Amino acid sequence: MSIAASLLLTLPEIILSVSAIALMLVAAFAGDGATRFVNGAAVAALFAAFLSLGGEGVAFDGLYSADAFSDFVKPLIYLAAGVSILLSTRFFAAEDKLRAEYSVLILLATVGMGMMVSATNLLTLYVGLELQSLAAYVLASFMRKDQRSAEAGLKYFVLGALASGILLYGISLLYGFSGTTDYHGVATALADGVGMGELFGIVFVLAGLSFKIAAVPFHMWTPDVYEGAPTPVTTYFGSAPKVAAVALLVRVSIEAMGSAVTSWQQILIFTSLASIILGAVGAIGQTNIKRLLAYSSINNVGFVLVGLAAGTEAGVSATMTYMVIYVLMTLGSFACVLQMRAADGSHVEDIASLAGLSRRQPALAAAIAIFMFSLAGIPPLLGFWAKFVVFDAAVAAGLMPLAVIGIAASTIGAFYYLKIVKIMYFDEPAEAYHPVGSYVESGVIALTALAVSPLGYLAIPMLSAASAVAAKALF
Amino acid sequence: MSFPILSTMILLPVLAAFLTIFLSANAARWAALATTLALFVLGIVLWQAYDIGGPQWQFVEQAPIFGQRFSWALGIDGIALMLIVLSVFLMPICILASWESIQKRVPEYMAAFLMMEAFMIGVFAAQDMFLFYIFFEAGLIPMYLIIGIWGGADRIKASYKFFLYTLIGSLVMLVAMLWMAREAGTSDIPTLLQYNFPVEAQTWLWFAFFASFAVKMPMWPVHTWLPDAHVQAPTAGSVILAGVLLKMGGYGFIRFSLPMFPEASAALVWVVFGMSMVAVVYTSLVALVQSDMKKLIAYSSVAHMAFVTIGLFAFNRQGIEGALIVMLAHGLVSGALFLCVGVIYDRLHTREIARYGGLANNMPYYALFFLFFTMASVGLPGLANFVGEFLALVGAYEANSWVAAVATLGIILGAAYMLWLYRRVAFGAAAGEDTASMKDITAREWLTLAPIAAATLWMGVYPESFMAPMRNDVTAILARIEPVAPHGDANLKMGDPKKLAKAHEAAHGEAH
Numbered sequence: 001m002s003i004a005a006s007l008l009l010t011l012p013e014i015i016l017s018v019s020a021i022a023l024m025l026v027a028a029f030a031g032d033g034a035t036r037f038v039n040g041a042a043v044a045a046l047f048a049a050f051l052s053l054g055g056e057g058v059a060f061d062g063l064y065s066a067d068a069f070s071d072f073v074k075p076l077i078y079l080a081a082g083v084s085i086l087l088s089t090r091f092f093a094a095e096d097k098l099r100a101e102y103s104v105l106i107l108l109a110t111v112g113m114g115m116m117v118s119a120t121n122l123l124t125l126y127v128g129l130e131l132q133s134l135a136a137y138v139l140a141s142f143m144r145k146d147q148r149s150a151e152a153g154l155k156y157f158v159l160g161a162l163a164s165g166i167l168l169y170g171i172s173l174l175y176g177f178s179g180t181t182d183y184h185g186v187a188t189a190l191a192d193g194v195g196m197g198e199l200f201g202i203v204f205v206l207a208g209l210s211f212k213i214a215a216v217p218f219h220m221w222t223p224d225v226y227e228g229a230p231t232p233v234t235t236y237f238g239s240a241p242k243v244a245a246v247a248l249l250v251r252v253s254i255e256a257m258g259s260a261v262t263s264w265q266q267i268l269i270f271t272s273l274a275s276i277i278l279g280a281v282g283a284i285g286q287t288n289i290k291r292l293l294a295y296s297s298i299n300n301v302g303f304v305l306v307g308l309a310a311g312t313e314a315g316v317s318a319t320m321t322y323m324v325i326y327v328l329m330t331l332g333s334f335a336c337v338l339q340m341r342a343a344d345g346s347h348v349e350d351i352a353s354l355a356g357l358s359r360r361q362p363a364l365a366a367a368i369a370i371f372m373f374s375l376a377g378i379p380p381l382l383g384f385w386a387k388f389v390v391f392d393a394a395v396a397a398g399l400m401p402l403a404v405i406g407i408a409a410s411t412i413g414a415f416y417y418l419k420i421v422k423i424m425y426f427d428e429p430a431e432a433y434h435p436v437g438s439y440v441e442s443g444v445i446a447l448t449a450l451a452v453s454p455l456g457y458l459a460i461p462m463l464s465a466a467s468a469v470a471a472k473a474l475f
Numbered sequence: 476m477s478f479p480i481l482s483t484m485i486l487l488p489v490l491a492a493f494l495t496i497f498l499s500a501n502a503a504r505w506a507a508l509a510t511t512l513a514l515f516v517l518g519i520v521l522w523q524a525y526d527i528g529g530p531q532w533q534f535v536e537q538a539p540i541f542g543q544r545f546s547w548a549l550g551i552d553g554i555a556l557m558l559i560v561l562s563v564f565l566m567p568i569c570i571l572a573s574w575e576s577i578q579k580r581v582p583e584y585m586a587a588f589l590m591m592e593a594f595m596i597g598v599f600a601a602q603d604m605f606l607f608y609i610f611f612e613a614g615l616i617p618m619y620l621i622i623g624i625w626g627g628a629d630r631i632k633a634s635y636k637f638f639l640y641t642l643i644g645s646l647v648m649l650v651a652m653l654w655m656a657r658e659a660g661t662s663d664i665p666t667l668l669q670y671n672f673p674v675e676a677q678t679w680l681w682f683a684f685f686a687s688f689a690v691k692m693p694m695w696p697v698h699t700w701l702p703d704a705h706v707q708a709p710t711a712g713s714v715i716l717a718g719v720l721l722k723m724g725g726y727g728f729i730r731f732s733l734p735m736f737p738e739a740s741a742a743l744v745w746v747v748f749g750m751s752m753v754a755v756v757y758t759s760l761v762a763l764v765q766s767d768m769k770k771l772i773a774y775s776s777v778a779h780m781a782f783v784t785i786g787l788f789a790f791n792r793q794g795i796e797g798a799l800i801v802m803l804a805h806g807l808v809s810g811a812l813f814l815c816v817g818v819i820y821d822r823l824h825t826r827e828i829a830r831y832g833g834l835a836n837n838m839p840y841y842a843l844f845f846l847f848f849t850m851a852s853v854g855l856p857g858l859a860n861f862v863g864e865f866l867a868l869v870g871a872y873e874a875n876s877w878v879a880a881v882a883t884l885g886i887i888l889g890a891a892y893m894l895w896l897y898r899r900v901a902f903g904a905a906a907g908e909d910t911a912s913m914k915d916i917t918a919r920e921w922l923t924l925a926p927i928a929a930a931t932l933w934m935g936v937y938p939e940s941f942m943a944p945m946r947n948d949v950t951a952i953l954a955r956i957e958p959v960a961p962h963g964d965a966n967l968k969m970g971d972p973k974k975l976a977k978a979h980e981a982a983h984g985e986a987h
Contacts, residue, residue, distance in 0.1 A: 359580075362496075373616060378642075380607035388605075388649075392544070395653040403650050411643040418619070418638060426623045426631055461542035 009066045012049040012074065013114045019045035020107035027100030035098035038419055039085050042103035046078045046085075058120065062182050064285035065120040071248040072320060072470035073117045076327055079237035081110045084330050086440045087338060088232035094345055095230065096373065102142065106236065109135035113244035120255065122171045122181040123206075125248060129167070129212065132241055133160050139236065140229040152228025159211070159221045162207065167208025173201030174256075183256035191259035202257055209252070212245040215305060216274035219298045223282075226294035231347065234290055235334035238297050239327045246304055246323055246397075250316055253308060254474045261311040268309040269402050273409070275302030282411035282453055288349045289337055292416065293330075296375055299413050300326055306406050307390035310397035317471035318389035321463055323388040325374075325452065332448030333371040335441050341434040348433075354420065356429025365424045367449045374452040376417035377410055389464075403449035477538050480524075481549040481600045484517050484559075485593050492589035500581035504574060507585035511567040514592065518563035525556050527943050531951055532602065532665055545662050552951075553944030554729060554799060555599040558601070558722055561806045562595045564930065565718045567925045569711035572814055575919070576710060576821050577625060584625055587617040588711065595719050599726065604652050604662040611687075611723060612645055618712070626707040633700075633707035640700040644690035649692060651683030655735075668734050677739035684732050692724030694784060695754035698777045705773035710817030713769065717776050718810035724801050725783045729795070733787065734955040739960045740788065747788045748878045754781035755885030762892045768816045771896055775852065778885055779805045779860075785882055786867030790960035792823035794870020795949050796942060800863030803941060804851070804934055808860055811848045811897075811927040811955045812886065815841070818920050819900075822913045828896065833905035838915040842901045844924045849897045851931050853890045859934035870987075874963045911976070 005455065007014065023038050023045075030037075053074055055066045085103045090096050094365025108131065115128025137160060141153020175181050177197040178189030188197060211218040226234050257264055286292040304326070307319035339361075342348045358365035374383030394403045451459075491510040495503045524535060535550035551559065570590060577584050594617070597610030615638050623634035654660045659670045672680060690697045701721075705713050733740050755778050762774035779801060786798030818841060819834070820826055835842040851858035852867075864886065872879035905911035916924070934941055 253561060358583075378612060378616060380613045384609070384612075388544075388653075392653050392657075395650060396657050397960065400650075400654075403653070404647065407646045407650055408643060411639055411646060414642055415635070415639060418635065421619075422631060422634070426634070427622060457541055460544075462542070464542045464544070 005057070006064075009055045009057055009059040010064060010118075011052040011055065013111050014051045014108050015052055016045060016114065019048075020104050020111065023107065024101070024104045026396060027104060028250060030100070032098050035100045035102070035120060036089060036345050037462055038100045039089055039103045041091045042085055042107050043082045046082045049090045049110075049114075050075055050078050062184070063121045063124045064115070064118050068473040069251065069470045070114075070118045071357060072466055073243060073323075076243050076324060077110060077113050077117070080243065080327050081106050081113075081236065083335075083444055084232055084236035084240065087235055087335060087444065088169055088230075089336060090438050090440070091230060091232050091347070094341075095347065099142070102139070105135045105139050105142075106267050109139070113240060116244045116248040117251070119248065119251070120183045121172065122183070122186070122256070125252065126164075126168060126171060129245075129248070131211075132163060132244065133164065136160075136237065136241060139233045140225055142233055143230050146228075146230075148228040149271045150228075152225045155221055155228075156225045163208050163211030163218065166204050166211075168203025169204075170201050170208055173197055173204060177201060183252070186256040187259045190257060190263075190410050194260045198260075199263055202260070202264055203267065205252065206249075206264060206271075208266070209245065209249045210271055213242060213249060213301050213304075213342055214298055215271045215301050216298060217271075219275065219278070222298055223286075223291045223294040226297070227288055227290045227349070231290065231334060231338050234293075235331060235338075238330040238334060242297065242301070242330075243323050243327060246301075246308075246319065250308055250319055251474060253311070254316060257356070257475075259309075265309055265311055268305050269399065272302045272305035273402065273405055275299065275305065276406050276409045277302075277412070280409055280416070281414070283416045286416075287351050289340070289354070289420075290349050292351065292420075293333060296389060296413075296417075297330070300375070303390055303406065303410075306399075306402060307404060310393040310399060311457065312393060313468075313471045313475050314396055315390075315393035316474060317464070317467040318393040320467040320470050321389050322386040324463060324467070325382050325456075328448045328451050329371055329374050329383060332367065332445055332452065333375070335444040335448070335473050336368045336371065338441055339433065339445070343431065343434050345434050351420065351423060353430055353433075354423050355427040357424040357433075359429050360432050361435075364445070367445045368424060369421050370449045370453060372417040372420045376414040378414070380454040380457070382452040382454075385457065385460060392441075393465045395424070477534075479549075480517060480521060481534050481551065481596070481878050482536055482547075484514055484521075484563075485549075485597050485600065487517075488514060488593040488596075490587040492586040492593070492813070495586045495589060496582050500578075503582040503585045504570070504888060507570045508567060509594065510589060511563070511570050511644055514596075515563045518560045521551075522556060522560050522893065522944075523826065525551075525553070527553070528947060531948065532941075535602070544656075545603045548606060548663065549601040550602040550665075551600055552948045553946070554726070554948050556944050557799070557941055558599045558719070558726060559596055561722070561803055562592065562599070562719045564713060564926070565806065565810055566592050568810075568814070568926065569714050571919055571923045572714065572817055572860060573709065573711040576817065580624060584621070586627065587621050588715075591617040591621070591715060592866055595715075595723075598723055602664050604656065604664055604667065607664070608645070608649060608652060611727075612642070614720065614723075615641055618716070621712045622704060622708045624711045625712070628707075629703070630707040633703040636700045637704040640697070640705055641687075644687040644697075647683045648687035651680045651981055655680060664730070668951075670735070672736060674738045677736040678742070681732055681736045681739035681743060684727065684736075685743075687756055688724040688727040688732065689750070690724075691727065692721060692780050692784065693777060693928045694724075694750045695757060695777065696750075698754070698758070701777060702770050702773040705776075705813075706767060706769045710813055710820065713813040713817075714810040717772075717813060718806040721776060721780060722802050722806055725780070725787065726799065728784070728787050730798070734952050735960045737956040740956065741790065741961050744788050744790070744874075744961055748875060751781040751784045752881045754778060755785075755882050756888070759885050759888035759892060763888070763895070766828055768828055768900070769813065770826075771828075771892060772812045772816065775889065775892065776805065776809050778889060780810070780884060781885070782867045783851055785867075785871045785878055786863075789867070789870035789874040790956055791870050791873050792949060792953060793866045795862050795952065796872065796945065797866025797868070797870055799949070800824050800938060801867055801935070801944055802863075802929070802942065804859030806861050807927050807934070808848055808851045809843075811924060811931070812852060813858050814920075814923055815845045815848060815926070818916055818924075819913065823909060828899050830906050831900045831910055832903045833901070833911060834913070835901045837911055838906070840921075841916045844916070844928060845901060846897060847928055848931070849893050851935070853893050854886055857932070857935045859931045859938075862935060862938045874961070876964055
């Protein structure tokens with residue numbers, strides 16, 4: 001394939017990279033006053049990247065692949081990144097000050113995520129992952145004067161670097177024992193039996209990636225980082241990088257290790273169940289809404305892995321469906337968190353401050369209730385469908401114990417989601433929130449709430465078809 | 476295609492619920508009443524249009540709008556029809572019962588009830604297993620809110636208990652459903668009803684469904700959520716809980732467990748009988764010592780539901796038909812009893828039995844209605860419960876005489892606690908000035924109690940109206956389960972009537 005054709009395939013990443021660099025120059029010269037312009041331009045760049053999707057093929061001699069799978073995942077990432085940018089303006093204007101680098105960093109991270117999703121080589125994978133992570137470390141500590149934010153950034157960086165090291169070690173083992181870093185080459189090498197070295201490689205790679213998706217036992221950073229990072233950044237952490245990392249994990253598991261399913265299936269079953277249970281139990285005692293959502297994300301990753309653990313095409317398709325619904329729920333619930341503001345306009349994160357919200361702001365309370373019931377997987381909300389498909393895949397693959405334990409443990413999760421609803425609907429009203437009309441936030445909340453409401457079921461045929469096509473591309 | 480009456484009945488209350496939220500308190504009351512009455516009319520139309528002896532599934536609708544895994548498939552048989560009619564009959568009464576007692580957040584309250592109604596109809600009308608599950612579970616959300624927002628002092632605990640208890644049971648059922656859909660290749664209930672699942676898998680599936688329906692029913696020992704939920708829920712919430720939600724468990728047994736897993740049902744009949752026998756005696760004894768009226772009636776519900784399970788698993792026509800009638804009768808009578816408690820609770824704001832007494836003096840009409848429903852609950856011949864309980868016992872005797880004996884003991888205990896409750900509340904001396912000065916029931920309360928009384932009497936005197944639509948469906952279920960029915964110990968033998976007549980004649984002749 002010619003270099004021009006390869007470049008054309010990577011057009012979305014090129015658009016994003018060029019815009020990021022250009023906007024960085026704008027930011028450097030025009031200063032923070034240009035933030036609103038930079039944000040707008042960044043969203044436009046994301047939209048342009050979305051429009052340039054659709055190429056099919058393998059670029060750069062097997063380093064990068066554009067296929068139905070990446071075409072399914074990337075729009076989701078762009079959407080989440082775009083929303084994180086849109087939600088940021090008002091937050092930073094009120095809390096700290098507007099900084100133009102924010103959307104530049106998001107764009108750079110998005111380039112990295114695009115590479116993660118499209119990587120078909122362990123090295124492209126690593127480079128993409130690092131590009132995303134480095135931007136994320138900076139984003140986590142974006143509020144320089146805020147102690148919690150700095151702590152979050154530092155924690156994320158130290159643990160992230162450790163995980164990257166583990167991942168890289170796993171990659172080097174796989175490379176050493178199979179002689180290649182290409183996914184298909186690794187798959188071929190694994191097909192004729194998995195040796196001890198290769199097994200170690202697989203375990204280390206999975207451990208490194210588990211960190212990125214915040215699966216137990218590599219989840220420890222999540223609550224602290226989610227809590228400390230500025231809320232728009234947390235929104236972003238909870239959505240886009242999670243999608244990218246899960247997509248990456250799916251692709252590596254299926255394309256590179258697909259010939260050795262039995263070697264990693266048990267690992268995924270363990271992480272999955274551990275995440276579901278720990279995510280559920282850990283959330284119960286939380287008093288900070290962002291920490292609670294952090295545990296909720298750990299819990300959800302567990303369910304995502306149920307689909308992947310099946311190791312089948314239906315499982316991958318279910319995983320991708322889950323991610324779409326999960327991103328909608330995450331964006332919506334964090335947009336709701338952004339609406340929690342004390343009388344002086346500062347943001348509050350205390351769950352107790354939600355007390356009696358249904359009487360102060362019925363619409364907001366209803367939206368949060370929808371997200372909570374949906375996250376708990378209660379029909380007729382769309383969150384149920386997400387759980388339905390992953391467990392369906394697990395049952396079809398014969399993983400009965402996983403399905404039964406996982407689904408029973410989701411009752412524990414239901415408890416703390418119910419707690420939020422209880423606080424909002426059953427308790428006496430607490431001090432009123434500062435009412436702020438923000439079209440962006442209200443719009444995000446309204447649209448996502450509508451999407452996860454029963455109306456979302458009408459989109460199921462489309463969603464299933466798209467995720468089935470995406471899954472097919474990997475097999 | 477004919478008019479989609481079932482979809483209308485599901486979507487109309489949903490739509491009304493959304494509109495109701497934006498109305499004022501009084502407008503919301505009228506809107507809810509109008510909607511529920513409209514649904515009641517639709518329910519009557521449904522009953523009238525139902526062709527007894529026609530195809531098993533009627534008013535069938537099929538719209539594959541959810542992709543391939545499940546579809547919007549609706550359709551009812553006679554059993555579902557009767558339960559839908561029961562739901563739409565009780566709903567306007569619930570709205571009327573909440574007219575004055577609910578004063579805070581009325582629009583939301585009415586919206587929750589309308590959503591509840593939509594989900595209840597959906598459960599009984601669903602012809603797709605997953606659609607059934609969605610409706611079955613969805614009902615938890617409005618009920619959770621109803622108990623939690625408008626409930627009594629200890630409402631929070633009760634609402635959690637209700638939600639989590641029912642949820643965990645149902646989730647296990649979901650896994651079983653996923654397996655079944657894979658095995659049979661469809662989630663269409665009529666098809667699954669004819670599918671023969673491998674016998675060794677049936678036991679697991681049966682237990683998974685049992686986990687859900689036993690909690691919903693509720694059966695001893697997983698009944699403990701019920702007294703809490705009943706006591707804390709507002710009156711109308713209790714009516715719907717006792718009247719319709721508990722019936723979902725029985726409906727589940729008859730729709731899924733029995734016809735889909737006949738071999739497992741036959742093999743595990745001892746589980747059901749054992750739990751039901753304990754329930755009948757134990758919960759009746761517990762009911763005897765209650766000092767809280769609602770709790771007493773709640774425990775009596777558990778005991779009555781045990782008759783349903785005993786009847787259903789008797790594996791014969793009398794048992795199943797009896798169980799179905801008990802379900803309907805209990806829906807009416809226990810709903811009415813909760814309304815009766817609600818009437819005096821609204822006046823005195825306590826459910827303590829000891830705080831009442833002598834109501835027959837100052838509230839004669841109330842005492843009359845209360846007596847009527849007490850008698851119905853006790854199983855007085857001529858009223859609804861008698862028909863069902865008698866049939867269920869006949870069926871149970873054929874299956875196992877011990878079970879029948881213990882269940883009969885339950886009837887005696889039932890008479891004991893209900894009559895004692897009535898004596899303490901209606902007769903004797905008033906507990907205080909406030910009790911003695913309570914006013915008799917208002918016109919609105921007349922409107923809530925009289926229709927139920929009429930229906931109870933109708934079902935007791937002429938149960939055929941209610942049994943006729945269900946008869947063919949019972950036949951269909953029997954066709955599935957009778958070949959594997961466990962051998963009963965009663966060894967009933969049909970006598971030879973001619974021979975007996977001759978002997979009688981001979982004896983008669985000799986005497987002359």
